[in-house]
Amino acid sequence: MKGSKPRNRNVLPGFGLSLGFTLFYLSLIVLIPLVAVFFRTAELSWPEFWSTVTSARVLASYRVSFVTAFAAGLVNAVFGLIIAWVLVRYRFPGKKLVDSLVDLPFALPTAVAGIALTAIYAPNGWIGSLLEPLGVKIAYSPVGITIALIFIGLPFVVRTVQPVLQDLDQETEEAAVMLGAYRLRTFRKVILPELTPALVTGFALAFARGIGEYGSVVFISGNMPMKTEIAPLLIMTKLEQYDYAGATAIALVMLVVSFLMLLVINVLQWRMNRRAVAD
Numbered sequence: 660m661k662g663s664k665p666r667n668r669n670v671l672p673g674f675g676l677s678l679g680f681t682l683f684y685l686s687l688i689v690l691i692p693l694v695a696v697f698f699r700t701a702e703l704s705w706p707e708f709w710s711t712v713t714s715a716r717v718l719a720s721y722r723v724s725f726v727t728a729f730a731a732g733l734v735n736a737v738f739g740l741i742i743a744w745v746l747v748r749y750r751f752p753g754k755k756l757v758d759s760l761v762d763l764p765f766a767l768p769t770a771v772a773g774i775a776l777t778a779i780y781a782p783n784g785w786i787g788s789l790l791e792p793l794g795v796k797i798a799y800s801p802v803g804i805t806i807a808l809i810f811i812g813l814p815f816v817v818r819t820v821q822p823v824l825q826d827l828d829q830e831t832e833e834a835a836v837m838l839g840a841y842r843l844r845t846f847r848k849v850i851l852p853e854l855t856p857a858l859v860t861g862f863a864l865a866f867a868r869g870i871g872e873y874g875s876v877v878f879i880s881g882n883m884p885m886k887t888e889i890a891p892l893l894i895m896t897k898l899e900q901y902d903y904a905g906a907t908a909i910a911l912v913m914l915v916v917s918f919l920m921l922l923v924i925n926v927l928q929w930r931m932n933r934r935a936v937a938d
Contacts, residue, residue: 696914699907711908720890721912723880727801727889728869731808736862739816740854746817747824761818764811769874776807777878799881804889807875812865819861823854856928863924870917 700708711717746758764772780787780797787797797803827850873891880887890913897906 693914696907696911699904700911702904703908707904708908711905712912716884716888717890717893717909719885720888720893720909721916723801723804723887724870724890724913725916727804728808728866728872731805731812731869732862732866734805734809735812735816735865736858739813739861739865740820740858742813743817743820743824747821761814764814769811769872770878772810773807773875773878776803776810776875780806780879798879799883799887801887803879803881804876804887807879808865808869808872811872811875812868815864815868816858816861819864820854820857823857827853856931859924859928859931863921863928866924867917867921870913 782791894906
């Protein structure tokens, strides 16, 4: 019809079909397994559930998992930003090789990473043997767990920050320098606000990965109850004892706490993005 607006045709199917497939796929892969955790935990009475998730050993495993994952996420946020900055802003021999090495933790089996880190940081390892006379213990301690989580979480920060750095307009930085701003002030006032949402996202991804990490941690942690035992290992222990309800109870608490922490991080990221758009 003359004067009518042309109909917007998409390559993919219509909204209804796409939304239906999306909900079906998410339900099958994500929602149904999570709901199964709730139903399996419901087999326990409230006193049994509470005594299971608040026992001293379980609380200690929660503390180890969340504290080490949080510390590893913070370290990765700092050094991941530096690595992304070097890869984007500088040219040097072997740059493509370094860029490929960043993705190595993605491809490397986590058990291989755990064995390699344990061999290096154990008291008889290359680095551990040098630190042992100084009284510094890496393997079989929370420090070793943190190092393993840094190893597997670094790519999340680098690959999240890298595209944002590539899209930054360097003319703005040059203008700030020409107006008399020092390098640190230029970074803090011009560059960092643009990178903060990506940094928060990278931190959240590394933190979430670290909470549930098992393969790379189980070797270097030493698995000492009340000291270096992580929550995923305790869940596996209960499964091996055929205590499925107890295992899902611990998993449920981890799920809820992780969801709440990620929700807070996403809200902070949304507020920062909104403030950046307003400015």
